Amino acid sequence: MLIVQKFGGTSLAGRERILAAARIIAQAAKRGSRVVAVASAQGRTTDELIAQAISINPRATAREMDAILSTGEQLSAGFLAMALQAMGHPAVSLTGWQAGLRTDNVHGSARILGLEHDRILRELAGGKIVLVAGFQGVDGAGDITTLGRGGSDTTAVALAGFLQADLCQIYTDVDGVYDKDPRLYPDAVKFDWISYEKMRRLIAAGAQVLHDRSVELAQQFGMSLEVLSAFTGQPGTIVCGESAGQAALHGL
Numbered sequence: 001m002l003i004v005q006k007f008g009g010t011s012l013a014g015r016e017r018i019l020a021a022a023r024i025i026a027q028a029a030k031r032g033s034r035v036v037a038v039a040s041a042q043g044r045t046t047d048e049l050i051a052q053a054i055s056i057n058p059r060a061t062a063r064e065m066d067a068i069l070s071t072g073e074q075l076s077a078g079f080l081a082m083a084l085q086a087m088g089h090p091a092v093s094l095t096g097w098q099a100g101l102r103t104d105n106v107h108g109s110a111r112i113l114g115l116e117h118d119r120i121l122r123e124l125a126g127g128k129i130v131l132v133a134g135f136q137g138v139d140g141a142g143d144i145t146t147l148g149r150g151g152s153d154t155t156a157v158a159l160a161g162f163l164q165a166d167l168c169q170i171y172t173d174v175d176g177v178y179d180k181d182p183r184l185y186p187d188a189v190k191f192d193w194i195s196y197e198k199m200r201r202l203i204a205a206g207a208q209v210l211h212d213r214s215v216e217l218a219q220q221f222g223m224s225l226e227v228l229s230a231f232t233g234q235p236g237t238i239v240c241g242e243s244a245g246q247a248a249l250h251g252l
Contacts, residue, residue: 041072
């Protein structure tokens with residue numbers, strides 16, 4: 001079984017949360033699954049990098065901004081690999097371009113075009129857990145590109161789709177998808193499952209639990225996503241096609 005897991009920035013904000021995420025990944029590996037995990041930048045790292053870059057050059061080129069901003073996710077992937085190695089699990093971190101994610105050349109909002117997955121498959125075949133830096137890829141000129149805010153979700157879905165993974169899990173700081181923000185509204189209702197179309201409407205209305213392009217890609221691949229908390233260990237919300245959701249609802 002091949003699992004792709006993605007961990008958001010809040011889930012990796014600090015040593016203890018990195019270790020907790022590593023334990024979730026390790027548990028999947030202990031059950032016999034091959035695991036590819038996608039890491040977001042820790043906490044407010046991306047905002048801090050943007051502020052520092054602007055302080056140096058307010059008119060920095062988009063290409064150089066991508067080169068700078070991609071480092072946050074690389075740090076997280078490296079930290080997760082180190083944590084897993086300390087737990088006794090062979091692991092390797094890969095940048096987006098090392099993982100083979102090919103994009104167009106729209107710096108700051110690139111779209112994924114394909115995956116050259118030889119390196120990932122080779123590392124998995126060698127018994128390693130693969131940690132991929134999210135939010136980034138490489139264009140035809142060999143330049144680093146970034147996918148826009150929330151792009152690590154898209155990285156995870158793309159990897160799961162191109163690798164034909166059996167499961168794609170998006171770990172975040174909420175325990176699923178709600179009809180409204182549960183941090184602001186105590187009466188918010190969590191969905192057991194939600195269709196791609198309804199999820200995209202929620203995103204358009206301001207919901208930030210998933211990146212719009214990740215849902216678009218999941219629909220193209222016909223692949224279900226599970227959105228769940230990195231902290232509670234409870235089942236989350238399945239994002240899927242209408243027919244798959246109805247079948248799950250009725251236990252088919």
